[in-house]
Amino acid sequence: MHIVIDEKAGPCGGVKRVIKLAEQKLAAGEKIASRGEVIHNSVEISRLEKLGLKTAAEDSIKHIDDSGQPHKLLIRAHGATPAVFDEADRQGVEVIDGTCPVVTRSQKLARKYHEQGYQVVVVGKPKHPEVIAIVGHCDNQARVVHQETDIARLDTDRPTFVLAQTTIDENYFNTMLAAIARHVHIVEQRNTICAFVSNRKDQLRAFAAGCDVVLLVGGKNSSNTRVMFDDCRAVNPRSYWIETAADIELGWLEDDDTVGISGSASTPGWLLEQIAVELRRRFMR
Ligand code: SF4
Structure with missing residues (x-):
């Protein structure tokens, strides 16, 4: 068996930035709590939690630990609505953005x-934190289109920005x-898909082919991993989505x-x- 790590893989700039902020x-010695999971990767979250990071609820503002000390609120890369920043301010909670x-x-x-x-109009998942935050920046009046049936609910008469x-x-x-x-008169549109995500598509397909x-490693709750996994599967049916080495099944792999x-x-x-090391340990004896 030959194991190759994708040299183009690795966290995007936004993820690197928030992790660095948390680590610093x-x-x-600051007490900080992330508003929801800081990134979509449980293994990396565990590492940060060992350094002291707390993971507070998605709707949390003031996180107080057993000693009664309040934490600073870490806003993750997805962002948050202006209401969150206002409420933190009102409650005297310092925000790390x-x-x-x-x-x-x-x-x-x-x-x-x-x-x-x-x-x-935001094209995306209505419950995704990034989308919720963008809608919040429009006084909660932006519309979200996730599938074609959502389009019928749009206002056909207003100038529209997608x-x-x-x-x-x-x-x-x-x-x-x-x-x-086809349904509304689009006056403006902007492809705001992150360049990291769109550039990775061709690189990943070439690697997978x-x-x-x-073995695509990523959190099961990650939209980005879902898109990347679909890309892998499109060119290689023997693609598997794992979170840790423990997810790898013996039957997936052949000696050569x-x-x-x-x-x-x-x-x-x-x-x-770490997964490459574990793979060698378990399957290359
Ligand atoms: S927008 Fe792009 S760089 Fe920013 S967190 Fe999302 S994937 Fe990463």
Whole structure:
């Protein structure tokens, strides 16, 4: 068996940034709590929790530990609504803003069009934290289109601005855009899919096509991993989505396989190395 780690894999800039912020604050002895899971990767979260990071509920503002000490609130890369920042301010909770700059750009863009009177439409998942935050930046008046049936609910008469959740597939965005255009008069649209995500698509497909088996490492709750896994499967039916080495099944692998290991935007490089080591230990004796 030959094991190859995808040299293009590794966390995106937004994930690296929020992890670095958390590590710096924890190293300085600050008490911080992430508002929801800081990234979509349980193994990396465990590592950060060992350094002292607390994971608070998705709707948490003030997190107080057993000693009665309040924590600073870490906003993850997906961002948060203005109401969260206002409420934290009102409760005297210091906020550490880990919003990815690419997401901030989408929020500002959506807000700009909303303030100009446009109907703002976000193509993406309505319950995704990034989408909730963008809608919040439009005074909760932006509409979300996840599937074609959502389009019937749009206002056909208003000038409309369409943007994308940063981690969706580009073909899906274009399909939805065309469907929206048949229903409402689109005045403006912007493809706000993150360049990291769109550039990775071709790289990942090329990597997956060159392997016998692909192990894609990422959280099961990660939209980005779902898109990447679909890309792997499109070119290599022997692709498997795992979170840790414990998920790997013996029956997936043959002795003479080239096994490729890759990861999503929130998968740390050290985890890919760890899986390669474990793979060698379990299957190459
Ligand atoms: S995938 Fe892109 S938009 Fe999302 S956190 Fe990473 S860099 Fe930011």
